[in-house]
Amino acid sequence: MPEHDLPDRLGPLLVAVRKRLEAAGVDDPALEARILVEHFTDTTRLDALTNPDQAVDDSQRVAVVSALAARIEGKPVYRIIGQREFYGLPFTLSPDTLEPRPDTEALVELALPVVRQASAQKGQCRILDLGTGTGAVALALIANVPQAEAVATDISPGALETASRNADMHGNGNRFSTCLSDWFDRVEGRFDLIVSNPPYIPTTDVKGLDVEVRDHDPLRALDGGADGLDPYRIIAAKAADFLSENGHIAVEIGHTQKADVENIFTNEGYALERMARDLGKRDRAMLFRPL
Structure with a gap:
């Protein structure tokens, strides 16, 4: 897919990329065309609307061609651009x-209400994020509550x-x-x-x-054991040693796991x-408190 096969103007380039993604069976080709083209041409949606004849230079088209090939081969669009927004914040990704x-x-x-309440009552809130990954959950929480601080664990340096x-x-x-730890092992x-x-x-x-998940997300961040519930057993069994008075536990779940996790x-x-x-509208997160 040589770069000269793609138009050298912004509007037509967007159309061409969308059509190729559509032909490849991508679920939302219009959105993903925008994401790729805007990222690699350093433009915005407004640029495409107000100046569709804006020139796209050869180096930018080379980058778009490479990104388009990777997407058609199954690499997720946000992996290609190296970041994704979460709760209004940009997050860099890595393998x-x-x-x-x-x-x-x-x-x-x-x-968030737990973090806000603890901060209001105590002047601070200490958060432990187990298996933090990009840090998205902990960082979204502390970004919204200035009195909050977080310790984030992961088994991956x-x-x-x-x-x-x-x-x-x-x-x-x-x-x-951060704390390099297998669940609570090195937490204090x-x-x-x-x-x-x-x-x-x-x-x-x-x-x-x-394939976008299986081949690009880290396996150990997906596999929850034979029934998918092993991490919940570990958290439930050990959390009491690390909870403050009136502390809470919040976990994401698979949408069919509510009854099992509650048990x-x-x-x-x-x-x-x-x-x-x-x-x-599927069950996705649960908040627990000690009896």
């Missing part, structure tokens, strides 16, 4: 991290490096620290909120995931306080 996805914003919405870069990019590095102290978007896909289901936490002495649904 060690999941993409933060819009459904996970339900977890942030569920946890690369993920923690990515999360730290994102914290610095948002200007919140002074309220965000107590926290007003323990939050996690853990791996929750059953091992046997991983192979059946869309796990109930058996460890917790009560379900609230739930949140995702954009598709």
Whole structure:
């Protein structure tokens, strides 16, 4: 796909990229054409609307061609541009991290009142984010509550490096620290909120995931064990040693896992306080408190 096969004007370039994505069976070719073209030509939607004849130089077309080929081969569009927005903030991605996805914003919405209440009552709120990845959940929370600070754990050094870069990019590095830890193993102290978007896909289901997820998201961030519930068992069993008085636990779940996750936490002495649904109106996040 040589670059001279693509138009050298912004408006026609967008149309050409959309048509090629459409022919490749991409779900939302118009949106993804915009994302790729705007990123690699350093333009905006307004530019395309008000100046569709704006010239696109050869180096930019080369970049668009390369990105288009990668997308047609199955690489997710946000992996190609190297970042994705979550809860109004940009997040750099890396091979060690999941993409933060819009459904996970339900977890942030569920946890924010806890963070605000603890901050109002105590003047601060300490958050522990287990399996932080890009840092999206913890960083979204502390970005919205200036009195909050977070400790973020992950078993991947690369993920923690990515999360730290994102914290610095948002200007919140002074309220965000990382800990290389397998769940609670190296964690110290107590926290007003323990939050996690853990791996929750059953091992046997991983192979059946869309190629964009299976081949590009890190496996250990997806595989939740034989029934997808192993991380919840670990969190429920060990969290009491790390919760402050009146502390809470908030977790993302697979949309069919509500009853199983509630049973796990109930058996460890917790009560379900609230739930949140995702954009598709499916059960997506659960908030627990000790009995």
